[in-house]
Amino acid sequence: MAKLGCEKTASGEINFxxxxxxxxxxxxxxxIPNTVDSSIPKQLIxxxxxxxxxxxxxxxxxxxxRQADAGLNVGPLGDGSISxxxxxxxxxxxxxxxxxxTEMGIDLAVTPGGISTVTGTAGPIPVVGSAVIxxxxxxxxxxx
Amino acid sequence: MGFIEDKNxxxxxxxxxxxxxxxxxxxxxxxxxxxxxxxxxLIPFMLDLMSIACKDKGNGGKGCxxxxxxxxxxxxxxxxxxxxxxxxxxxxVDFFPVFMRINKExxxxxxxxxxxxxxxxxxxxxxxNVTLKPNEFDGDKLTTLDPNAFPTSLFFGDEENDLNVFxxxxxxxxxxxxxxWKNILDFEVIDYPLPSTSTTGLKVTINxxxxxxxxxxxxxxxxxxxxxxxxxxxxxxxxxxxxxxxxALVGETDFNASLSLEKSVSKEKVNSMVEKILDTxxxxxxxxxxxxxxxxxxxxxxxxxxKAQNRRLGIKxxxxxxxxxxxxxxxxxxxxxxxEQIKENPSQAKLxxxxxxxxxxxEISGQIGGTQELDGEGNxxxxxxxxxxxxxxxPKLSTNVVFTPKIMxxxxxxxxxxxxxxxxxxxxxxxxxANRVYFEFVVRESGAALLKILYNQLKEEILKIVACIAxxxxxxxxxxxxxxxxxxxxxxxxxxxxxxxxxxxxT
Numbered sequence: 001m002a003k004l005g006c007e008k009t010a011s012g013e014i015n016f017x018x019x020x021x022x023x024x025x026x027x028x029x030x031x032i033p034n035t036v037d038s039s040i041p042k043q044l045i046x047x048x049x050x051x052x053x054x055x056x057x058x059x060x061x062x063x064x065x066r067q068a069d070a071g072l073n074v075g076p077l078g079d080g081s082i083s084x085x086x087x088x089x090x091x092x093x094x095x096x097x098x099x100x101x102t103e104m105g106i107d108l109a110v111t112p113g114g115i116s117t118v119t120g121t122a123g124p125i126p127v128v129g130s131a132v133i134x135x136x137x138x139x140x141x142x143x144x
Numbered sequence: 145m146g147f148i149e150d151k152n153x154x155x156x157x158x159x160x161x162x163x164x165x166x167x168x169x170x171x172x173x174x175x176x177x178x179x180x181x182x183x184x185x186l187i188p189f190m191l192d193l194m195s196i197a198c199k200d201k202g203n204g205g206k207g208c209x210x211x212x213x214x215x216x217x218x219x220x221x222x223x224x225x226x227x228x229x230x231x232x233x234x235x236x237v238d239f240f241p242v243f244m245r246i247n248k249e250x251x252x253x254x255x256x257x258x259x260x261x262x263x264x265x266x267x268x269x270x271x272x273n274v275t276l277k278p279n280e281f282d283g284d285k286l287t288t289l290d291p292n293a294f295p296t297s298l299f300f301g302d303e304e305n306d307l308n309v310f311x312x313x314x315x316x317x318x319x320x321x322x323x324x325w326k327n328i329l330d331f332e333v334i335d336y337p338l339p340s341t342s343t344t345g346l347k348v349t350i351n352x353x354x355x356x357x358x359x360x361x362x363x364x365x366x367x368x369x370x371x372x373x374x375x376x377x378x379x380x381x382x383x384x385x386x387x388x389x390x391x392a393l394v395g396e397t398d399f400n401a402s403l404s405l406e407k408s409v410s411k412e413k414v415n416s417m418v419e420k421i422l423d424t425x426x427x428x429x430x431x432x433x434x435x436x437x438x439x440x441x442x443x444x445x446x447x448x449x450x451k452a453q454n455r456r457l458g459i460k461x462x463x464x465x466x467x468x469x470x471x472x473x474x475x476x477x478x479x480x481x482x483x484e485q486i487k488e489n490p491s492q493a494k495l496x497x498x499x500x501x502x503x504x505x506x507e508i509s510g511q512i513g514g515t516q517e518l519d520g521e522g523n524x525x526x527x528x529x530x531x532x533x534x535x536x537x538x539p540k541l542s543t544n545v546v547f548t549p550k551i552m553x554x555x556x557x558x559x560x561x562x563x564x565x566x567x568x569x570x571x572x573x574x575x576x577x578a579n580r581v582y583f584e585f586v587v588r589e590s591g592a593a594l595l596k597i598l599y600n601q602l603k604e605e606i607l608k609i610v611a612c613i614a615x616x617x618x619x620x621x622x623x624x625x626x627x628x629x630x631x632x633x634x635x636x637x638x639x640x641x642x643x644x645x646x647x648x649x650x651t
Binding site for chain 2: 006014015016017018019020022023024025026027029030032035037038040044045047048050051
């Protein structure tokens with residue numbers, strides 16, 4: 001027999017005689033469902049060739065500029081010297097960009113399908129030809 | 145996950161949500177006593193969490209929920225709303241009906257569990273009756289008091305709904321007086337023979353209309369027919385529970401009606417049991433309601449006796465600010481005649497009660513070093529501690545109602561019906577020990593009633609924060625997508641490759 005106050009409740013219900021049940025109920029309130037981000041049109045992705053690439057200096061500049069948003073002082077210290085915290089931001093950005101550009105790998109899988117045009121000679125078997133995929137293919141990638 | 149870890153996690157969730165939602169947090173959340181506490185009584189923690197999570201609507205903060213930081217008048221107003229003492233005021237007044245309803249359900253469950261009541265049975269014929277000595281239904285001698293004169297009237301509710309008033313009038317009518325309570329119970333005041341003398345007793349018979357009906361129907365009809373607490377007198381009774389305010393007032397005018405030390409000790413022992421029960425988790429493997437809940441070592445007994453002595457004087461010693469301070473009897477004059485005021489203006493009942501309640505809370509706040517006005521800039525910690533004490537007193541008050549005639553009569557009739565015996569006991573503590581299952585059930589239900597109200601209020605506040613985060617997340621996703629597309633369709637200049645780096649604004 002269940003102990004007094006420790007009776008089982010229906011799934012999802014809170015037993016207000018059980019402290020842990022109340023805490024679980026409260027923790028569950030913070031759960032926000034994940035939504036799947038919509039993909040960018042494949043043709044548009046091809047335009048990414050024109051992107052400038054990552055710049056540690058630009059990232060650091062933007063972070064330092066936004067320090068004020070967090071209530072931190074921006075600019076040189078009282079004695080006119082450069083703030084070590086801001087130098088640290090540059091180092092941080094450099095290291096992150098360095099890691100992304102030199103250490104990260106991307107595993108790519110292309111979704112099968114698409115239209116391909118085959119050209120070649122219709123001579124005796126075996127036929128040898130070359131195929132050109134004329135549609136833009138989609139896929140998925142995982143960074144590592 | 146551990147119990148304390150869970151509590152810590154909750155506080156961090158709120159803090160994180162505030163930061164993610166672009167909301168600087170309103171107050172320091174580190175080192176909160178209730179988070180570190182090993183007690184399983186969540187009432188203080190819920191109140192703390194409430195004051196952390198509570199935000200006022202629409203005062204135009206930076207994010208989607210206004211901040212509590214800073215010092216603008218709007219922000220100050222928001223902070224006031226979130227003070228725990230105000231939360232208590234709302235619970236006492238706005239959530240009173242809900243609190244009573246859950247407590248009534250708890251008493252029914254407690255009686256059935258305590259008496260090992262079979263699932264369902266019918267009231268037999270002839271209608272069962274029970275004959276009770278005064279101490280078997282009214283250990284605190286409530287029926288000897290005047291239900292109409294101030295201050296004893298504060299113990300009673302409306303004549304139509306409070307069975308205690310009905311029984312008091314009946315008993316004071318003398319032997320031979322009879323009465324029928326809403327066609328549910330028949331009463332007769334009798335001469336109860338004792339070995340050498342006799343006393344005034346009460347014969348209680350289940351109304352014949354219930355013969356052949358389910359016991360459950362009788363229980364529900366009975367509990368729905370009575371008023372557990374009177375709305376207008378609830379706060380004075382809370383004060384009585386806190387420091388014996390009404391008893392002290394009664395003792396001033398009528399020494400014979402003052403609380404004896406023996407009764408006062410019994411009351412403090414019962415309250416100590418309530419605290420011990422609420423401090424435990426019934427689902428802990430090692431939990432067992434053993435004798436340790438009802439036995440006290442010499443230090444505890446000294447403490448209990450000291451509290452009992454103070455209660456007789458209407459005093460409660462508190463230590464909120466390193467200096468022991470006495471909460472003295474509160475002037476309950478504003479509650480004199482409040483029932484009549486409410487009867488004349490029923491639509492203003494909440495307002496009238498809120499005002500009187502606020503006066504009392506202001507007075508105590510002033511006594512213990514806060515400010516006289518709740519709206520004033522007082523000592524936050526003192527007010528916080530006071531509101532914790534008031535909240536922790538609530539389950540004691542709703543538990544102690546089981547010792548009053550209106551519930552004791554129901555218990556004794558039920559016991560006679562199910563076990564063919566009645567409970568003979570020395571005092572309330574003795575009764576609680578003898579009926580530990582019933583008592584534990586009522587205590588846990590009383591605590592659960594308050595926790596449910598706090599949870600629902602807290603849920604409302606947390607959902608506001610979570611909604612804010614959800615909005616921020618959606619905004620972030622849209623913003624990201626727009627930036628990505630803009631960067632792909634010419635939102636950045638690659639022409640000359642000379643894009644100025646934005647310089648920090650130095651002021």
